[in-house]
Amino acid sequence: MAASTTMGDYQTQSSWRPCLGSALRTALACTIVGCTTLYGPPQLRKYLTYPSFSYMTTILIVPDAKLGDVLRSCWHVMYATVQVMVPSVLTLWLVGPKNFDTLLATVAVAVSAFVVALPESTHLMSKRIAFGQFVNVYVGTVVHGAETGVVMHPLGVAASTALGALASVLALLFPYPRLAYYEVNN
Structure with missing residues (x-):
């Protein structure tokens, strides 16, 4: 006797498929x-000093995202990187890397986090990325x-972050389980 398919089976199947697709991406x-x-090429690898941050960036961007969400998140990553690069380079230049100690790093992270968190118009994704980059x-x-x-x-921190964003875009352009083009049209 063949098993009959019920409406509940279709609902269960339709609820776990997007999760599986998101996990695969x-x-x-x-x-x-x-x-x-x-x-990768050695010239590129020398700039990727924080691969763990690249992984974190992809994990923040990809899950349950459509192509437009990923592109918007890449914009947030660029915005956060600009927010981080200017003050961190200025701080390192003024203080000097050899003078940095634990207390000064703690104060610098706290002040930088406050400056990034202060504007309400900054998107939460940008704030998350910027906090991690400052740390x-x-x-x-x-x-x-x-x-x-x-x-x-x-620049190494920024390059690692950019790699995570680029990998997120490439993962959504990969045609399995569904091409991102079909996600946009549906």
Whole structure:
């Protein structure tokens, strides 16, 4: 006797399919980040100093996102990166990487987080990315000390963030389980 398909089976199936598609896209984006940081050209890999932040960026952007959401999130990533690059380079230039200690990094992160969180018009995605970038820049400066470059260190954080955003876009353009074009048209 063949099992009959009920309306409940279709509802259950339709509820887990988008979650599975989202998980596959997130895994694909993380795979792109991993392959790039491990097997990419050496000229590119030297700028990708924080691959963990690339993974975090993809995990913030990809889940349950359509193509338009990912492109909007890439704009938020660019906005957050500009918000971080200017003050962090200025702070590192004024204080000097060799003078950074734990207390100064804590104060710099707190003040920078306050400045980023203050405007209500800034999107939550931009705030999340900016907070993480500030922590990576200032804590990395404390860890690496005098060998930290004033511009190159924040640029490495920005490059790692950009890799996560680019991997998110590429994962949504991949035609499995559904091409993002069909998500836009439906």
